[in-house]
Amino acid sequence: MDPVVLQSLLRDIVQLTGEHLFLVGVSSFFAIVIGVGLGILGTRRPRLRSASVTVANVFQTVPSLALFGFLLPVPFIGGIGAHTAILCLVLYSLLPILRNTVVGITTVDRPVREAAVAMGMTDGQLLRLVELPLAAPTIIAGIRIALVTNIGTAVIAAVIGGGGLGVLIFRGVASVDTLEILAGAIPAAALALAADAGMTLVERKLRRV
Amino acid sequence: MNKKFAERLNLIRHADKRTSFILFKWPESYKIAEEFTFAGQICSPCTLSRTIIGEPQRGDLLAFLEFRNVGYSAGSQVVLQGLSLEVERGETLVLLGRSGSGKTTALRLINRLLEASSGSILLDGQDNREMDPIALRRQIGYVIQEFGLMPHWTVEQNVSLMPRLLDWPAERQGQRARELLDQVGLGYESVRSRYPQELSGGQRQRVAVARALAVSPALLLFDEPFGALDPITRREMQQQLLRLRDQYQVASVFVTHDIAEALAIGTRIAVLSEGRLEVVATPSEFFQVQTPTAAAFRSTLAPDTVAAWKA
Numbered sequence: 001m002d003p004v005v006l007q008s009l010l011r012d013i014v015q016l017t018g019e020h021l022f023l024v025g026v027s028s029f030f031a032i033v034i035g036v037g038l039g040i041l042g043t044r045r046p047r048l049r050s051a052s053v054t055v056a057n058v059f060q061t062v063p064s065l066a067l068f069g070f071l072l073p074v075p076f077i078g079g080i081g082a083h084t085a086i087l088c089l090v091l092y093s094l095l096p097i098l099r100n101t102v103v104g105i106t107t108v109d110r111p112v113r114e115a116a117v118a119m120g121m122t123d124g125q126l127l128r129l130v131e132l133p134l135a136a137p138t139i140i141a142g143i144r145i146a147l148v149t150n151i152g153t154a155v156i157a158a159v160i161g162g163g164g165l166g167v168l169i170f171r172g173v174a175s176v177d178t179l180e181i182l183a184g185a186i187p188a189a190a191l192a193l194a195a196d197a198g199m200t201l202v203e204r205k206l207r208r209v
Numbered sequence: 210m211n212k213k214f215a216e217r218l219n220l221i222r223h224a225d226k227r228t229s230f231i232l233f234k235w236p237e238s239y240k241i242a243e244e245f246t247f248a249g250q251i252c253s254p255c256t257l258s259r260t261i262i263g264e265p266q267r268g269d270l271l272a273f274l275e276f277r278n279v280g281y282s283a284g285s286q287v288v289l290q291g292l293s294l295e296v297e298r299g300e301t302l303v304l305l306g307r308s309g310s311g312k313t314t315a316l317r318l319i320n321r322l323l324e325a326s327s328g329s330i331l332l333d334g335q336d337n338r339e340m341d342p343i344a345l346r347r348q349i350g351y352v353i354q355e356f357g358l359m360p361h362w363t364v365e366q367n368v369s370l371m372p373r374l375l376d377w378p379a380e381r382q383g384q385r386a387r388e389l390l391d392q393v394g395l396g397y398e399s400v401r402s403r404y405p406q407e408l409s410g411g412q413r414q415r416v417a418v419a420r421a422l423a424v425s426p427a428l429l430l431f432d433e434p435f436g437a438l439d440p441i442t443r444r445e446m447q448q449q450l451l452r453l454r455d456q457y458q459v460a461s462v463f464v465t466h467d468i469a470e471a472l473a474i475g476t477r478i479a480v481l482s483e484g485r486l487e488v489v490a491t492p493s494e495f496f497q498v499q500t501p502t503a504a505a506f507r508s509t510l511a512p513d514t515v516a517a518w519k520a
Contacts, residue, residue, distance in 0.1 A: 109355075111356065111357035112358070112359060115353060115357025118353075118357075119346060119351060119374065119420075120371065
């Protein structure tokens with residue numbers, strides 16, 4: 001193989017992996033903030049909980065490619081580029097985080113919660129000292145699922161000009177170039193596996209407590 | 210003054226179990242004013258004081274905890290109705306009843322885990338609805354059957370829960386934890402850094418009792434605390450509780466459906482049936498009471514237990 005082609009391919013891999021991480025990082029950050037926040041609020045307000053879980057569920061059921069397509073013609077938030085891709089990824093990874101936050105908090109043992117309240121904890125203290133520490137492993141598990149899915153889904157961002165490793169894959173598919181497909185797919189898979197392993201480690205550490 | 214008062218109270222109680230007395234809360238001190246029976250009846254200090262000095266004024270109240278015609282309904286279901294009760298300092302009032310009789314509900318109304326639908330509950334003369342619920346709960350010890358220990362906290366952290374909420378200095382918290390764990394018969398050094406899951410049921414409940422006593426509350430609430438323990442541990446815990454009660458001179462309300470436990474622990478037993486108070490009696494009086502639930506509970510006792518109490 002021509003060393004010049006190989007070199008340019010390597011350069012692409014490095015740059016596009018960076019873009020991919022940017023897409024995943026930014027969208028996961030917002031998904032965690034919104035998901036955990038809504039989840040906590042939902043445990044305080046049952047109506048908000050069912051509404052938010054339903055909405056997140058709907059986003060999850062829309063095929064990811066279609067979700068990207070839907071947002072393209074939407075003014076302001078839509079259009080070509082990374083910001084639309086990030087919005088899609090946020091919506092797409094919201095559900096596991098939101099659901100696990102709600103489940104983690106609501107499954108804290110009733111006697112534990114009752115004792116905490118009866119001894120005079122405020123609602124904020126109950127959340128900070130009891131519910132969040134006990135729900136942490138479940139919430140982390142939700143974040144892990146969201147993150148791993150997110151890394152896979154971010155490949156589609158390339159379709160709407162969002163960049164990332166998807167660029168290599170779609171280019172490879174269009175030009176029937178297996179090497180180029182693999183050059184995109186292998187780093188993407190490696191990222192997902194690494195994220196999964198890392199988060200599993202965090203989760204296990206938290207569960208032991 | 211409080212300590213001296215506690216000593217007098219103990220003296221009288223130990224000298225003669227049938228003695229009753231009344232306490233007046235003077236502006237600056239307590240005074241043991243009268244004892245024995247009144248008009249041939251054993252009276253609680255409250256009823257006696259009312260007979261003598263009329264309806265108590267706010268602040269003069271003798272009972273530490275008082276239910277006044279308290280009712281509680283959940284939706285259309287009436288859980289409690291017309292409950293009037295008094296509990297004094299140093300006394301353990303047992304709420305005895307079958308499942309669903311409303312005894313746990315009555316207990317939860319005291320620290321406002323539930324809000325009474327009618328009537329009022331007075332603590333040291335003050336309506337508990339006028340108090341901030343958080344501040345109120347931080348003064349009341351609470352022990353439940355399922356322990357309710359924080360699984361992610363060590364024994365020492367669990368015991369220090371209320372001191373921590375009240376912002377005690379760390380040094381004082383540690384000192385108090387040591388004192389408490391020794392008092393409930395767990396070696397401080399051996400259990401302080403262990404987690405609740407590593408302890409037996411009896412040990413866990415000791416931790417829960419120590420936790421409830423941490424800020425030396427004036428009032429302790431127990432919701433079938435020893436229901437999940439084996440009979441031997443249960444007996445040990447009951448005896449320990451009696452010792453701690455004498456030591457702390459705390460008022461306790463103790464919910465149970467175990468008649469033997471009620472007799473062993475209670476200074477008075479209030480029998481609840483379908484949300485109504487059936488009768489209040491001291492353990493020895495309890496054997497003369499003829500109301501249906503009290504009689505039914507009594508019939509579950511072994512004959513020699515009954516004979517021992519009657520003698």
